[in-house]
Amino acid sequence: MxxxxxxxxxxxxxxxxxxxxxxxxxxxxxxxxLALADAGLAASDVDGxxxxxxxxxxxxxxxxxxxxxxxLTLVNVMSAFGATAATMxxxxxxxxxxxxxxxxxxxxxDVPLREGGSASQSAYSGxxxxxxxxxxxxxxxxxxxxxxxxxxxxxRHMHLYGTDHDxxxxxxxxxxxxxRMNSHAxxxxxxxxxxxxASRWVVEPLHLFDCCLVSNGGVAVxxxxxxxxxxxxxxxxxxxxxxxxxxxxPARSGxxxxxxxxxRTSGEMALREAGxxxxxxxxxxxxxxxxxxxxxxxxxxxxxxxxxxxEFVADxxxxxxxxxxxxxxxxxxxxxxxxxxxxxxxxVIQARGEAGERQVEKHDHVLVSxxxxxxxxxxxAILGREAA
Amino acid sequence: xxxxxVRDADSAPFFDAALRGELMLLRCPACxxxxxxxxxxxxxxxxxxxxxxxxxxxxxxxCGRATLYSFAIMHQLYDEAFAADVPYNLAVVETEEGVRLSxxxxxxxxxxxxxxxPLVVTFERVSDDVAIPRxxxxx
Numbered sequence: 001m002x003x004x005x006x007x008x009x010x011x012x013x014x015x016x017x018x019x020x021x022x023x024x025x026x027x028x029x030x031x032x033x034l035a036l037a038d039a040g041l042a043a044s045d046v047d048g049x050x051x052x053x054x055x056x057x058x059x060x061x062x063x064x065x066x067x068x069x070x071x072l073t074l075v076n077v078m079s080a081f082g083a084t085a086a087t088m089x090x091x092x093x094x095x096x097x098x099x100x101x102x103x104x105x106x107x108x109x110d111v112p113l114r115e116g117g118s119a120s121q122s123a124y125s126g127x128x129x130x131x132x133x134x135x136x137x138x139x140x141x142x143x144x145x146x147x148x149x150x151x152x153x154x155x156r157h158m159h160l161y162g163t164d165h166d167x168x169x170x171x172x173x174x175x176x177x178x179x180r181m182n183s184h185a186x187x188x189x190x191x192x193x194x195x196x197x198a199s200r201w202v203v204e205p206l207h208l209f210d211c212c213l214v215s216n217g218g219v220a221v222x223x224x225x226x227x228x229x230x231x232x233x234x235x236x237x238x239x240x241x242x243x244x245x246x247x248x249x250p251a252r253s254g255x256x257x258x259x260x261x262x263x264r265t266s267g268e269m270a271l272r273e274a275g276x277x278x279x280x281x282x283x284x285x286x287x288x289x290x291x292x293x294x295x296x297x298x299x300x301x302x303x304x305x306x307x308x309x310x311e312f313v314a315d316x317x318x319x320x321x322x323x324x325x326x327x328x329x330x331x332x333x334x335x336x337x338x339x340x341x342x343x344x345x346x347x348v349i350q351a352r353g354e355a356g357e358r359q360v361e362k363h364d365h366v367l368v369s370x371x372x373x374x375x376x377x378x379x380x381a382i383l384g385r386e387a388a
Numbered sequence: 389x390x391x392x393x394v395r396d397a398d399s400a401p402f403f404d405a406a407l408r409g410e411l412m413l414l415r416c417p418a419c420x421x422x423x424x425x426x427x428x429x430x431x432x433x434x435x436x437x438x439x440x441x442x443x444x445x446x447x448x449x450x451c452g453r454a455t456l457y458s459f460a461i462m463h464q465l466y467d468e469a470f471a472a473d474v475p476y477n478l479a480v481v482e483t484e485e486g487v488r489l490s491x492x493x494x495x496x497x498x499x500x501x502x503x504x505x506p507l508v509v510t511f512e513r514v515s516d517d518v519a520i521p522r523x524x525x526x527x
Contacts, residue, residue, distance in 0.1 A: 141476060149429065
């Protein structure tokens with residue numbers, strides 16, 4: 001178990017979704033300003049900046065210059081795709097423990113949506129130049145390769161274990177119920193299981209409501225020492241443990257990283273460091289680019305056996321009033337899509353006890369997951385109300 | 389018009405072989421492990437063998453036989469050139485050499501696709517100098 005070192009002292013979440021005419025760096029600046037105000041800190045207190053590298057050309061080291069930060073002693077762009085956020089927190093916590101930095105801003109921002117364009121015409125659509133092997137994909141009509149590859153991962157799981165759409169739909173419906181209590185959520189209209197089944201196929205077996213949103217916006221958190229955080233405006237959210245696992249090559253026979261993900265190793269590592277067991281986890285904020293991601297992550301963390309995820313979620317235990325609250329702000333499926341900062345932001349709100357109507361009663365330990373690529377990269381962070 | 393792949397340095401041997409009706413994979417000169425020509429979705433380069441870390445994988449032909457590892461049915465229309473094709477399949481096949489490739493199943497209705505079904509490579513000439521591999525159900 002690590003010593004009590006670092007805590008999240010501030011959170012900033014900008015307006016989310018179809019917000020046009022703004023740049024990624026503009027959203028990043030606003031998110032950091034909101035997080036600093038939340039913490040009761042000033043921009044001049046910031047001596048570390050960690051940027052979640054993504055598709056945006058603005059999420060680069062020179063973001064420091066765009067935002068005007070001076071004399072930083074920790075600055076980096078980090079990326080393991082959607083599995084980055086927990087590792088950014090870990091890097092910030094380690095730097096704080098070593099005395100390298102005192103107040104570290106960690107930020108995610110992007111503007112993939114274009115005015116007048118649908119999500120399938122966003123910067124994530126995957127329409128590529130017809131060159132080389134990418135051209136071969138285009139020749140097959142394999143656009144939006146993330147959707148395609150996740151659809152194939154889900155098809156494997158269905159084939160091996162009999163997972164069905166009623167079970168997946170329960171995840172989507174539960175998260176929508178949570179989103180209805182979140183003013184930041186993009187999708188707040190009621191959703192029934194029948195609505196889920198009626199939603200169009202994107203890439204079968206993925207319905208539209210199996211897939212996450214696409215959002216413009218920014219999220220930032222401020223990490224500082226637990227000691228300093230205790231004197232700031234908000235209740236500190238302690239960083240208790242971290243894990244990461246990237247299983248690697250999915251194109252070799254005998255390996256199945258999209259069915260047996262890195263969550264297993266990453267989760268064990270994070271819980272061990274936090275000094276708690278699965279039974280101590282009060283709520284989950286799981287990366288949910290697709291409903292399937294939630295299901296397979298629950299299995300690999302050990303909340304149920306491999307292949308039992310469908311049956312496990314079918315009783316609605318992840319939704320409001322359920323025994324294992326999960327993605328309590330609506331997640332990427334129903335609230336907004338900021339890679340790993342979607343589950344992280346809601347984890348902070350819940351750990352503080354500031355989630356209002358959707359607040360989970362017992363919130364001592366929150367497990368936050370990150371997932372990148374097609375289940376190729378995984379990270380875990382354990383947030384706690386107490387330092388140990 | 390559907391996109392026609394344009395050769396680049398990484399893919400030229402693959403497309404040249406496809407014109408001859410050969411499916412090329414990469415193989416490690418040291419341990420003879422076969423590997424897919426791409427390291428990730430759109431990452432073409434494989435400088436090292438994933439089994440033994442030896443450098444300079446070489447092109448080597450596949451026997452062309454495979455099984456269906458998984459598949460998806462594309463309903464979304466990203467490009468008008470595919471309007472007559474939706475819903476169409478996209479597939480990952482596993483060749484006898486133990487390599488998974490992103491491809492398509494040809495000559496099979498969507499309803500008859502089944503994980504594990506035996507397949508054999510087939511090539512379609514899509515322009516004067518480009519042919520693309522797909523996999524059809526084995527007889």
